Amino acid sequence: MNRREEQNSEIFLRPRFSIMCERKATEVMHTLLSNLKENKKDFKTRISDNHIFIDIPEKETHFWSPQLHFEVVEDEGKTKIKGLFGPKPQVWTLFMFVHFFVATAFIGFTIMFYVKNKFGESVVFPLVMLVVLPIIWFLLYFLGQFGKQTGKNQMDDLKNFMKDILENIN
Known part of the structure; x- marks a missing residue:
């Protein structure tokens, strides 16, 4: 062969x-x-x-x-x-959409943090979101690993x- x-x-x-x-x-x-x-x-x-x-x-x-x-x-x-x-493509598309949304939100909250900081306004909300969004990324990764194990x-x-x-x- x-x-x-x-x-x-x-x-x-x-x-x-x-x-x-x-x-x-x-x-x-x-x-x-x-x-x-x-x-x-x-x-x-x-x-x-x-x-x-x-x-x-x-x-x-x-x-x-x-x-x-x-x-x-x-x-x-x-x-x-x-x-x-x-x-399946539907599951993969959903995961990619959520990843794209989280990445875009992270960039947006980084800009919001910078602008609010420059103007001397409260930065609590953007700072909280800059901590929460990476946690969501990790959760998505582990959710994908769980799915992989479930379908193994x-x-x-x-x-x-x-x-x-x-x-x-x-």
Whole structure:
């Protein structure tokens, strides 16, 4: 088997992988689609062009349920399969929105603290917010880690299902 796989460390909230193989992308995609039909199990799959999305079965889904997305890309006669495990896009978007809001609020309260301090006004409220906002950042981080732990068994199921699908791509 002439296949090379790369993975990130366990620290990431959205682990990625990539697999290189010697076959053309159309052949790999055809093999993947036939393997998906054979190994369907209860996973929900969606296919769009060279993208494959695999979700946890509906009856087992919860807020922290992961999703597997991989893309088949042709690269100089070889094929690269790029994969991403992570939360559903809605959860990820919500987390990014909250992070952006907290970062923007932090900048705003820093400016408010500076202006109020220069004018000799009370700086209690902006100072309190400059302490509270980093605490919220830490809480978001730990909430993300909690979510990752909650969905770990389902991520393992997705990974095993993916290995079944990718077993004979070379």
